[in-house]
Amino acid sequence: MIEVPLPTARPPSDTRRTVGRTILGLHAWLTYIFLYAPIVILVLFSFTTDTFGVRWTGFTLEWYLRLARDSRMINATINTLWVALVATIISTVCGTLLALAMERYRFRGRNGMDALLYLPIVIPEIVMALALLAFFSFAFGLLESLTGIKLRMNIWTVIISHVAFCISFVVVVVRASLKGFDMRLEEAGADLGADPQTIFWRITLPLIMPGVIGGALLAFTLSLDDFIISFFTVGPGTNLLPVEVYGRVKRAITPSINAISTIMLLVSMSLVFLSQFVQRQRD
Amino acid sequence: MTVVAPDETPLAHQRQQRLRLWLLLAPGALWLFFFFVLPLLIVMLYSFATPGPTGNVIWRFNFDSYITLMGKDLYFNAYYRSLWVGLQTTVICLLIGYPLALYMTLAEAKQRNVLLFLVLIPFWTNFLVRTYAWMIILSNNGLINELLQWLGFAKQLLYPSAGAVLVGLIYGNLPFMVLPLYASLARFDFTLMEAGADLGAGRWRSFWRIMFPLTVPGVVAGSVLVFIPTVGQFVVSDLLGGAKVDLLGNLLQRLFTRSNPPNWPLGSALALVFMFLLTLIVIIYFRTTTEEDR
Numbered sequence: 001m002i003e004v005p006l007p008t009a010r011p012p013s014d015t016r017r018t019v020g021r022t023i024l025g026l027h028a029w030l031t032y033i034f035l036y037a038p039i040v041i042l043v044l045f046s047f048t049t050d051t052f053g054v055r056w057t058g059f060t061l062e063w064y065l066r067l068a069r070d071s072r073m074i075n076a077t078i079n080t081l082w083v084a085l086v087a088t089i090i091s092t093v094c095g096t097l098l099a100l101a102m103e104r105y106r107f108r109g110r111n112g113m114d115a116l117l118y119l120p121i122v123i124p125e126i127v128m129a130l131a132l133l134a135f136f137s138f139a140f141g142l143l144e145s146l147t148g149i150k151l152r153m154n155i156w157t158v159i160i161s162h163v164a165f166c167i168s169f170v171v172v173v174v175r176a177s178l179k180g181f182d183m184r185l186e187e188a189g190a191d192l193g194a195d196p197q198t199i200f201w202r203i204t205l206p207l208i209m210p211g212v213i214g215g216a217l218l219a220f221t222l223s224l225d226d227f228i229i230s231f232f233t234v235g236p237g238t239n240l241l242p243v244e245v246y247g248r249v250k251r252a253i254t255p256s257i258n259a260i261s262t263i264m265l266l267v268s269m270s271l272v273f274l275s276q277f278v279q280r281q282r283d
Numbered sequence: 284m285t286v287v288a289p290d291e292t293p294l295a296h297q298r299q300q301r302l303r304l305w306l307l308l309a310p311g312a313l314w315l316f317f318f319f320v321l322p323l324l325i326v327m328l329y330s331f332a333t334p335g336p337t338g339n340v341i342w343r344f345n346f347d348s349y350i351t352l353m354g355k356d357l358y359f360n361a362y363y364r365s366l367w368v369g370l371q372t373t374v375i376c377l378l379i380g381y382p383l384a385l386y387m388t389l390a391e392a393k394q395r396n397v398l399l400f401l402v403l404i405p406f407w408t409n410f411l412v413r414t415y416a417w418m419i420i421l422s423n424n425g426l427i428n429e430l431l432q433w434l435g436f437a438k439q440l441l442y443p444s445a446g447a448v449l450v451g452l453i454y455g456n457l458p459f460m461v462l463p464l465y466a467s468l469a470r471f472d473f474t475l476m477e478a479g480a481d482l483g484a485g486r487w488r489s490f491w492r493i494m495f496p497l498t499v500p501g502v503v504a505g506s507v508l509v510f511i512p513t514v515g516q517f518v519v520s521d522l523l524g525g526a527k528v529d530l531l532g533n534l535l536q537r538l539f540t541r542s543n544p545p546n547w548p549l550g551s552a553l554a555l556v557f558m559f560l561l562t563l564i565v566i567i568y569f570r571t572t573t574e575e576d577r
Contacts, residue, residue, distance in 0.1 A: 028386040035405050038416035054425045098311035105304045122565045124515025126532050127554045135322035164318040167311050225409040261412040268408040
């Protein structure tokens with residue numbers, strides 16, 4: 001292909017503007033370096049032979065092999081994936097239904113519900129975490145004094161808590177996809193004799209599916225990455241990846257943590273790619 | 284809850300509609316009631332209770348926890364320091380983020396998508412991992428110290444320190460500032476700047492009188508998204524600040540789990556006062572932004 005040079009729209013006197021653009025571009029580059037240098041260094045130092053994991057002394061896969069033998073870490077990873085999976089399924093179902101109710105119906109208490117849905121997004125995570133800790137301890141104490149049944153915080157208290165903060169995010173994403181929904185498609189379905197169930201499964205759900213998947217991916221990422229709420233609601237018997245990593249990081253920097261961090265990073269990146277892909281499909 | 288239905292709808296249909304609404308609302312609404320609203324009410328209850336000698340809670344109600352909060356310098360200092368660190372982080376993120384968002388907006392469509400994507404990746408990446416990366420860089424034998432030595436300077440104790448906490452907070456929160464700013468700038472009509480220039484305004488003046496006022500919703504949204512998590516976090520200050528930087532989040536964590544004995548009523552009161560302060564800020568946020576910015 002031959003590129004035809006176009007006349008520049010910029011008047012020749014506009015050198016100040018070019019200077020401005022150059023400074024802006026330089027600033028952007030420096031900011032991207034600031035954002036990515038630590039990530040690159042972290043990944044690089046997961047392959048270093050340095051046992052302190054903070055400098056480059058040679059290449060090794062030792063730390064990844066150690067991770068594969070680290071049963072505590074593997075157990076924590078499995079638990080974290082399980083929590084994220086269950087929390088995503090529950091919050092996606094509840095959130096999608098709520099989004100439909102909020103977009104399709106006018107009812108008393110709708111504004112209150114709207115505010116309630118924004119609260120878990122805007123209140124500080126630590127307040128929510130402590131509230132859940134207080135709630136579980138209160139509820140379990142009450143249960144024990146009433147029935148004698150002793151319950152302790154475990155993986156299910158984490159799942160319940162994760163659902164509580166993921167629902168709102170799913171609602172926001174699914175509501176956005178319902179905004180451009182053409183109601184005439186449902187009416188057409190009804191005119192052709194479809195019952196409400198058929199309309200929902202055959203028309204509504206497929207059309208809002210990109211939004212639902214987007215919401216589910218967000219919920220999955222939030223649950224997978226969550227540290228604060230997991231930390232306070234997990235109880236002593238269960239091991240979760242971010243909590244385990246935090247505990248180890250507090251003791252010392254090790255190349256093994258660099259390796260597990262690199263894997264977590266890779267998972268997050270794949271999820272961004274996936275969510276962007278889903279969004280492309282929608283547009 | 285009543286469904287507002289058109290007048291001509293028969294009663295049976297209206298009842299069916301109401302049932303359907305209930306089925307849609309019930310699972311999510313009940314979950315949020317039991318595991319969000321109720322926990323907050325219980326925190327409120329705890330805040331009026333009396334702390335026991337072994338970290339237990341005695342159900343004798345009074346205002347003691349709130350009086351302690353007002354009276355002790357320790358708590359006042361934690362508020363003050365948290366708000367100050369939050370403010371510093373927010374302002375610096377804004378100063379870095381605004382020009383970046385502007386650059387992204389001005390870029391060509393294809394390049395813009397890449398630039399946006401590059402901001403999204405850290406946005407979705409684990410906060411703990413990103414904080415940990417700075418521990419590696421700032422550590423005693425880490426890259427910065429190596430660079431310093433190479434340049435002929437002495438090694439510095441870079442972390443734990445207040446400066447390291449600030450760097451970690453800016454690093455962690457910058458994407459939360461850039462994305463709303465970008466959303467706001469992408470809607471800005473740049474021909475307005477030309478109009479300003481035609482009317483004789485300098486570029487600086489055009490920026491402050493035209494572009495900045497019109498992107499204030501993005502500025503407010505980004506600031507709130509940075510400020511709230513910054514004030515409430517305890518991971519960055521714990522990992523990069525050691526015991527030197529004691530923010531509200533650290534204080535709350537200690538009161539609930541680590542201090543000897545734990546004091547849940549006081550912790551609950553502190554959490555509620557904190558939430559109340561931030562709710563005020565959020566109300567301002569909702570007043571000044573439109574739905575798209577959120």
